[in-house]
Amino acid sequence: MSEIAEQINAAQADRRKVFIRGGSSKNAWLPSFPDEERDADVLDMVSSSGVVNYQPEELVVTALAGTKLKEVNQLLLDSNQDFAFDPPQFSDSGTVGGLVASGLSGPTRAWLGSVRDAVLGVEVVNGRGEQLRFGGQVMKNVAGYDVSRLFAGSWGALGAIVSVSLRVQPAADVERTLQFELDAEQAVGFCRSLARQYLPLTGSWWQNGQLHLRLSGPEAAVTAAMAHLGGEVVNAGVLWESVRDHTHGFFVKGLDGALDDNRELCRLVVPPAAPVPGFDCPFAMEWGAGLRWVWHDSPEEVVAYARSAGGWCWVKGATIRVEAAQQKYMQRLKASFDPDDLFLSPVAGAS
Amino acid sequence: MSQEDVEAAYEFDQQAVLKELRAILGSDSIITDPAGLKPYECDGLTAIREEPWVVVVPENEAQVIAVVDVCRHAGVPLVPRGAGTGLSGGARPRADGVVLSLARMNRILEIDPLNCTARLQPGVRNLAISEAVAELGLYYAPDPSSQIACSIGGNVAENSGGVHCLKYGLTVHNVVGLRVLTSEGDLLTIGGSVLEAPGFDLLALLCGSEGMLGIVTEVTVQLLPKPPEVIVMLGAFADAENCGQAVADIIGHGVIPAGMEMMDKLAIQAAEQFAHAGYPLDAGAILLIELDGTAEEVAAVGETVEHLLKRSGASHVEIAVDPEAQQKLWKGRKSAFPAVGRLAPDYYCMDGTIPRRRLADVLRRIDELSQEYDLPVANVFHAGDGNLHPLILFDANIPGQLEATEEMGGRILELCVQMGGTVTGEHGVGIEKLNQMCVQFNALELSQFFAVKDAFDPAGILNPGKGIPTLTRCGELGGMHVRQGDLPFADIERF
Numbered sequence: 064m065s066e067i068a069e070q071i072n073a074a075q076a077d078r079r080k081v082f083i084r085g086g087s088s089k090n091a092w093l094p095s096f097p098d099e100e101r102d103a104d105v106l107d108m109v110s111s112s113g114v115v116n117y118q119p120e121e122l123v124v125t126a127l128a129g130t131k132l133k134e135v136n137q138l139l140l141d142s143n144q145d146f147a148f149d150p151p152q153f154s155d156s157g158t159v160g161g162l163v164a165s166g167l168s169g170p171t172r173a174w175l176g177s178v179r180d181a182v183l184g185v186e187v188v189n190g191r192g193e194q195l196r197f198g199g200q201v202m203k204n205v206a207g208y209d210v211s212r213l214f215a216g217s218w219g220a221l222g223a224i225v226s227v228s229l230r231v232q233p234a235a236d237v238e239r240t241l242q243f244e245l246d247a248e249q250a251v252g253f254c255r256s257l258a259r260q261y262l263p264l265t266g267s268w269w270q271n272g273q274l275h276l277r278l279s280g281p282e283a284a285v286t287a288a289m290a291h292l293g294g295e296v297v298n299a300g301v302l303w304e305s306v307r308d309h310t311h312g313f314f315v316k317g318l319d320g321a322l323d324d325n326r327e328l329c330r331l332v333v334p335p336a337a338p339v340p341g342f343d344c345p346f347a348m349e350w351g352a353g354l355r356w357v358w359h360d361s362p363e364e365v366v367a368y369a370r371s372a373g374g375w376c377w378v379k380g381a382t383i384r385v386e387a388a389q390q391k392y393m394q395r396l397k398a399s400f401d402p403d404d405l406f407l408s409p410v411a412g413a414s
Numbered sequence: 415m416s417q418e419d420v421e422a423a424y425e426f427d428q429q430a431v432l433k434e435l436r437a438i439l440g441s442d443s444i445i446t447d448p449a450g451l452k453p454y455e456c457d458g459l460t461a462i463r464e465e466p467w468v469v470v471v472p473e474n475e476a477q478v479i480a481v482v483d484v485c486r487h488a489g490v491p492l493v494p495r496g497a498g499t500g501l502s503g504g505a506r507p508r509a510d511g512v513v514l515s516l517a518r519m520n521r522i523l524e525i526d527p528l529n530c531t532a533r534l535q536p537g538v539r540n541l542a543i544s545e546a547v548a549e550l551g552l553y554y555a556p557d558p559s560s561q562i563a564c565s566i567g568g569n570v571a572e573n574s575g576g577v578h579c580l581k582y583g584l585t586v587h588n589v590v591g592l593r594v595l596t597s598e599g600d601l602l603t604i605g606g607s608v609l610e611a612p613g614f615d616l617l618a619l620l621c622g623s624e625g626m627l628g629i630v631t632e633v634t635v636q637l638l639p640k641p642p643e644v645i646v647m648l649g650a651f652a653d654a655e656n657c658g659q660a661v662a663d664i665i666g667h668g669v670i671p672a673g674m675e676m677m678d679k680l681a682i683q684a685a686e687q688f689a690h691a692g693y694p695l696d697a698g699a700i701l702l703i704e705l706d707g708t709a710e711e712v713a714a715v716g717e718t719v720e721h722l723l724k725r726s727g728a729s730h731v732e733i734a735v736d737p738e739a740q741q742k743l744w745k746g747r748k749s750a751f752p753a754v755g756r757l758a759p760d761y762y763c764m765d766g767t768i769p770r771r772r773l774a775d776v777l778r779r780i781d782e783l784s785q786e787y788d789l790p791v792a793n794v795f796h797a798g799d800g801n802l803h804p805l806i807l808f809d810a811n812i813p814g815q816l817e818a819t820e821e822m823g824g825r826i827l828e829l830c831v832q833m834g835g836t837v838t839g840e841h842g843v844g845i846e847k848l849n850q851m852c853v854q855f856n857a858l859e860l861s862q863f864f865a866v867k868d869a870f871d872p873a874g875i876l877n878p879g880k881g882i883p884t885l886t887r888c889g890e891l892g893g894m895h896v897r898q899g900d901l902p903f904a905d906i907e908r909f
Contacts, residue, residue, distance in 0.1 A: 173609060176583065204836040205838050208882075209618055212618035220614070255530075260639050261641050262639075334608055335528075336529045374606070399862070
């Protein structure tokens, strides 16, 4: 940890920017930083790796930031556990620190919670080179401001995550996938009616007139839900992994996702009951319709739709935009951790 | 404002400020007479009292904004207050400040059955949310024991938990949107009926910030479908060690119960006398387990849990299927605090959290402390999430007993930190646990907390002196934070 602090202090002394790098698996989501910032010092977190503590019956795993997510997943699986938020693995290089810094949750998000929900504690180094510890390894902790959860989705803006403690859950006994033929509007209506019923849902994926629902949990619960829901039981194969990791054809530029090379991938988080947008372009939905994907050649239209629907849109590879009133406080928060504005980040106004 | 100033008195022209407040609020929304101020002297932490200068009870957001404007311009400290049920003195007033009660802003603004959310004013009672959406088959999951009285705004400020939070999470996991007024008069709309908001996670930061970063004027909560079936099980054990083992076995087996509560011998005896729940009086510890889900799920998991309880050495297992029998079993646990309260003139409730595997060690150490101080302790424990509530019995009328109790309580919390836990799991720091914060956090971490506070409230008028201890305070304490051999607060003078 002190090496990290030394590098930050050195950059601070020479007024150089710092780019905190994990496994680089999410680079495609980052904006290209201005030229003068491209030669920023790279703070390579990958060398600091290893699981520090894992006690399955405590439902907590603590790992150094550079630990490969793949390795942690395997470790959890060996004890029949997993992360509830089913984090994306855009490549095998993804790290635990990167998953927290990005805050990106997988298909289970709407039912089992987010990355942030699972963060119990962090050790970080801020822009003053100070080594700080917040939260801990216990489920309930209201001592001081919840700084550890603030680091989830901060994209490196506040400091380097050195280690993190994350809640884990028992893995589901069984998993089944049901398929329904529904257009987008019908799918939204159906998903919303399901949200008022107690069901072991852990995933939804709508595209091209087909809705897939994933059920997982105790066998008795899944079997009862299948009988109740109807639909066609299908062998999902790698469907859920491909949706999570964006290897599904929809997400691959040049495949059925975006024939038109000028189209950009827009990620919309909207109230799940929001009306289906009228765009004539590739469209998909997850999270019971609360997460939507659009390939569009003028992303501004998508941003406007998301806003009018009460949500927001992040265009892949662009800055994450925030409304002005909040931006003021986010900038101040950034400055409270990183007064010299060392850390590069795609969060709007953070740099 | 420097962090060292928060405990100093605030000076302002009281007559001028009062005149401005009267211009904003109706006469029944501003309290200045001693009889009217009396109920606001303390919150649920009744041992620490102070008469506030003025209490305001605005009826709408516009009035809240106007009050904050006046206080900002005049430099008047504001203590936000919900239902006043908090247990750590977070709403303890100041003699030189205004209490801003949000109790009258208690309307449910919108129930959205399609998005399964409810938009609420901060004064809406926790239980009133679930009552209002019951006909839709929905409910709001966090259920602090004070849920009949506590307000959703206060729940956000304290990040309240409850007996079901192992499975369903704390307030932070169940709130999706906030409207927050900062002391600078900015009204922030964070999130909404959405699962994520852009940028830093301000919602997570504000949950549990004890009214020190902003004033919540609206809350949007996520509603969940009510599980169709519930069963409650009781397992009786000879001692706490076996009981703790059963907890580890159940979770290790992949079962996450909706609730899992443990009580020790003294707590069992007190609760049984008080509530007649049918608890076995010869048990050294009992475990109450609630399972929920579909009928098939509950039946299957119930069988597994029964087997695990017996395997861990439970001498007696009881299963309550019908709601009346379930209520009876829960009644004992839910009345544990008042029941223990009958054993002695006063009791002091601690709120540490520990890794579950340390439970037996911690209980043994608490027992030693109990003998050392000659003060009985009853323990109730949210066993699923490691949140321990030792209740120290004492008599404040015996000179020195309150001080001895506070000292012993402090040592219990320090023990929790040593074991890898925290000084407060769900009650908050408020004014009560400021000293123990010095044990859990070092000077750099506390300074970072103050920097976060400054980012939101540079004038330092929101609930000053709560939540985060000043470095001076920590420096003056005897038992201080030591980590990896570093001398804490080395830069502070000591006399």
